[in-house]
Amino acid sequence: MKIQLALDLLDEEQALNMVKMVGDNVDIIEIGTSLLKLAGVQIIEKIRSITPNKPIFVDMKIIDGPEREATLMANVKADYYSMLAVATDTAITKVLNIAQKHHAQVVFDMQSVTNYQERSLQLKNLGAQMICVHKNSDCGDSLNEAFKEFIDIKTITQLPIALAGGINLTTLPEIKTQLKPEVVIIGGTILKAEDPIATTKALRIIADS
Structure with a gap:
């Protein structure tokens, strides 16, 4: 199971320092949407210079201007980037x-999708290779209820799925055992930790066990 560090920050220096501290213990480094808007695509090269061997995910949330946005991602050599699953089929195909x-992977974000079962199958048929599901925070402590969308989409599509939403040291073991996601996206648990290095190492042990 891969760990994706979500740099959901509004401080470029803090983001780069975080990469220096914990980059070696994660698998993918994500440039959050707000950080991207703040720092621009130039931050991709800055992160790459710190961790040259780590894939970079850019949370673009593409929905408009698909050719232009995808070309931008090709120009900066993003390894992964996101597109909203509610975009049109034509935009997705482009x-x-x-x-x-350009040997990049598009991750389809299921936020705001109403009929996620139908749409996930449509995405697969269009050529999607990975989907991202966010935890429903209204479901309390029930893992199956919180990630029902994940379970259904994985069953329907058999595609690799990334999970996001409040994943921490307490919930990760159960998520790994019961849901077996290909990628867990973790932001605040690391970014807000008193000791980000120790926290990331602890998450790494769980992911690799």
Whole structure:
């Protein structure tokens, strides 16, 4: 199971320092949408210079201007980037075609999708290779209820799924055992920790066990 560090920050220096501290203990480094808007795509190269061997995910949330946005991601050599699953089929096809030519992977974010079962199958048929599901925070402590969307989508599509939303040292063991996601996206648990290095190492042990 891979750990994706979500740099959901509004401070470029803090983000780069976090990469220096914990980058070696995660698998993918995510540039959050707000950080991208603040720092610009130039931050990609700055992060790459710190951790040259780590794939970079750019949380673009593409929905408009698909060819332009996907071309931008090709120009900066993003390894992964996100597109909203509610985008049109035409836009999705355009982005997937550009990503394939440049050996990048598009991760489809299911936020705001109403009929997620139908849409996830449509995405697969369009050529999607990975989907991201966010935890429903209204479901309390029930893992199956909180991640029902994840379970259904994985069953329907058999695609690799990334999970996001409040994942921490307490919930990760159960998530790993019961849900077996390919990627867990973790932000605040690391970013807000008193000791980010120790916390990330502890998460790493769980992910690798």
